[in-house]
Amino acid sequence: MARVAREMVEKAGINVDQLVELLVKNAAAELTTYYYYTILRCNLIGLEGEGIKEIAEVARIEDRNHFEALVPRIYELGGNLPENMKAFHDISACPPAKLPKDPTDIKAMLTVLVEAERCAVRGYTHICNLTAGKDHRTYDLSQAILNEEIEHESWFSEFLGEGPSGHFMRRGETSPFVSKFLR
Amino acid sequence: MKVFTKEEVAQYNGKNRKPAYVIYKGKVYDVSASFLWKDGTHQVLHSAGVDLTYALEQAPHGGDVLEKFPVVGIIPSSGKSQTPSKP
Numbered sequence: 001m002a003r004v005a006r007e008m009v010e011k012a013g014i015n016v017d018q019l020v021e022l023l024v025k026n027a028a029a030e031l032t033t034y035y036y037y038t039i040l041r042c043n044l045i046g047l048e049g050e051g052i053k054e055i056a057e058v059a060r061i062e063d064r065n066h067f068e069a070l071v072p073r074i075y076e077l078g079g080n081l082p083e084n085m086k087a088f089h090d091i092s093a094c095p096p097a098k099l100p101k102d103p104t105d106i107k108a109m110l111t112v113l114v115e116a117e118r119c120a121v122r123g124y125t126h127i128c129n130l131t132a133g134k135d136h137r138t139y140d141l142s143q144a145i146l147n148e149e150i151e152h153e154s155w156f157s158e159f160l161g162e163g164p165s166g167h168f169m170r171r172g173e174t175s176p177f178v179s180k181f182l183r
Numbered sequence: 184m185k186v187f188t189k190e191e192v193a194q195y196n197g198k199n200r201k202p203a204y205v206i207y208k209g210k211v212y213d214v215s216a217s218f219l220w221k222d223g224t225h226q227v228l229h230s231a232g233v234d235l236t237y238a239l240e241q242a243p244h245g246g247d248v249l250e251k252f253p254v255v256g257i258i259p260s261s262g263k264s265q266t267p268s269k270p
Binding site for chain 2: 018021022025090091092093094095096121122123125126129
């Protein structure tokens with residue numbers, strides 16, 4: 001634990017235990033999404049599925065990176081991950097991104113993907129709002145993750161044809177915003 | 184449509200296998216089936232059994248997220264929350 005770092009956050013008026021619980025729940029969401037996206041990716045086949053597979057894979061890897069980036073902050077603030085993996089899964093801040101009944105229904109697959117990203121966007125916006133101007137490190141981390149989640153949402157939303165595209169797939173390395181927390 | 188008082192809704196707090204009800208703009212929603220309302224708690228900070236009208240105005244989503252949940256009753260003259268559920 002980073003004792004003084006935690007004290008600074010407490011002095012800024014944040015309920016650190018609540019914040020840690022939120023971070024743990026969002027870490028659970030990232031790791032479980034990584035798992036469920038693995039299944040989705042395996043089932044993205046055929047002419048339509050293969051077209052989505054690459055961005056689903058980037059989102060999958062970046063969600064795992066988000067988990068990796070969140071864990072140190074949880075422990076710095078005096079928190080920890082649950083010992084039981086099932087318990088960790090069940091406290092996720094977002095519902096499981098489960099494979100649709102008909103995996104060949106690409107619209108259903110995209111809906112699962114975009115809803116998972118939207119849950120994440122809401123979650124990190126919430127953490128940014130809570131920590132802005134008070135817990136600079138958690139804010140910086142959450143904002144970095146938020147940037148990537150917003151891009152994930154946009155990719156899937158654009159495949160669903162919800163609006164004109166302002167985005168293109170990743171160029172270069174994954175996690176352009178979060179990578180500074182992974183070095 | 185059943186007419187609740189806020190005190191009655193407070194009993195449905197999602198704890199001990201009770202249903203989880205929340206109030207939004209005078210309507211009582213049953214969110215028990217939601218993954219995001221397990222044990223009557225949502226995103227650490229919000230509890231079932233209370234009026235979330237104010238909290239939803241501050242939330243990173245609109246009241247439309249409640250549309251998929253059944254309305255189980257109404258609260259008369261309860262357009263605005265008098266008891267904000269912010270921490």
